[in-house]
């Protein structure tokens with residue numbers, strides 16, 4: 276009898292796990308699926324990106340984890356492709372390899388002052404409040420004014436976390452140190468800055484409404500005339516977004532203690548400051564409404580009232596750029612514009628020729644767009660091609676790749692290790708009446724990984 280075919284999936288985020296499930300349901304043949312991740316924890320951005328106060332979405336993890344119940348699926352953590360394992364090595368151990376490594380970098384603004392202390396990326400901020408072990412501390416002591424550059428859902432998430440009363444976040448899985456740091460902030464003003472109008476913003480309406488609700492009666496709109504937007508010409512989402520903003524701006528109060536300022540048709544051109552961020556200079560961007568000011572009265576934010584030119588200088592203690600995630604190249608794998616070039620998931624060389632046996636899925640395949648659900652359809656496409664191609668792909672040597680790794684001292688973590696981490700987080704949480712509290716430090720995670 277033939278040995279089962281072996282498929283490696285690199286990345287245990289939503290796309291990798293949907294792919295494993297699609298591979299198993301798509302064939303009656305024996306198939307061994309090894310799912311690698313550089314972390315000892317599965318779920319990728321579902322665990323380390325989706326906002327901690329969105330518990331309902333996080334529950335998708337229960338569905339995704341079912342794939343680990345299949346007898347021929349293994350979770351192998353602490354395997355970093357391009358780090359402790361090379362691509363040729365992995366290729367040698369499997370009939371097919373699927374790259375599901377997401378997008379672990381982000382885009383920069385490329386403006387003067389971007390490297391000043393206090394100017395950071397929303398991606399790092401998200402990783403920090405999500406308890407990612409690679410996250411760097413995000414000091415917030417006495418931050419009163421924050422500028423978030425970008426008008427997508429990630430920008431909306433970070434603005435909401437900043438505006439929310441930390442007491443409301445204490446029921447989430449945020450690490451204790453994160454909650455303690457959020458309590459040191461003295462947030463009064465959060466600015467959300469978009470280069471185009473509210474009708475072009477990529478945030479989705481429920482997320483926008485939640486943010487507006489968090490800001491309550493402290494919402495103002497600058498840079499566009501909401502009444503002048505031809506809403507009949509818009510799609511449903513854009514129309515709903517404009518309506519939500521108009522509703523919120525209508526009930527603006529002069530006395531709100533935490534304020535959200537939506538600035539449209541402006542782009543940051545310089546971050547000002549001596550030894551730390553002090554302000555952001557915004558210039559009108561091209562387009563209708565550029566320069567038009569619909570800002571709040573002087574009594575609320577006197578220093579930010581736009582001059583006639585439409586230029587704004589917004590005082591800030593913290594700047595978070597949120598202008599898109601970006602893929603990271605794997606050594607030896609083609610890479611173009613933040614993605615692995617592919618045709619429906621089949622990896623291509625830069626000249627467009629085929630690379631048999633290599634596949635891509637999720638954000639590294641499509642770019643950093645789409646909700647968790649989008650990865651399911653995407654995974655079905657990639658998995659379908661893997662199964663189709665296995666009929667003709669050469670069989671690799673029969674040795675178990677994990678034994679090969681052990682031979683040179685690389686010992687992956689296992690599903691049992693993840694379950695131990697999971698149990699420890701639930702136990703940590705229960706002390707404070709929470710569902711879980713994340714274990715965020717590498718040394719604590721590794722202490723829970725059995726190396727016996």
Ligand SMILES: Cc1cc2nc3c(=O)[nH]c(=O)nc-3n(C[C@H](O)[C@H](O)[C@H](O)COP(=O)(O)OP(=O)(O)OC[C@H]3O[C@@H](n4cnc5c(N)ncnc54)[C@H](O)[C@@H]3O)c2cc1C
Nearest residue numbers: 286288289290312313319320324356376377637638646647
């Ligand atoms: C801040 C934020 C909030 C979001 N909120 C929502 C939301 O509320 N609702 C929603 O539906 N969607 C949300 N999304 C989108 C959703 O998270 C993505 O659609 C989804 O996670 C993409 O899946 P992926 O598997 O391609 O990538 P990821 O989830 O990033 O998974 C990639 C995995 O690969 C691993 N990896 C990376 N490099 C290597 C390597 N070299 N070797 C081994 N392993 C590696 C990583 O550790 C990670 O586990 C959000 C995204 C972000 C950024």
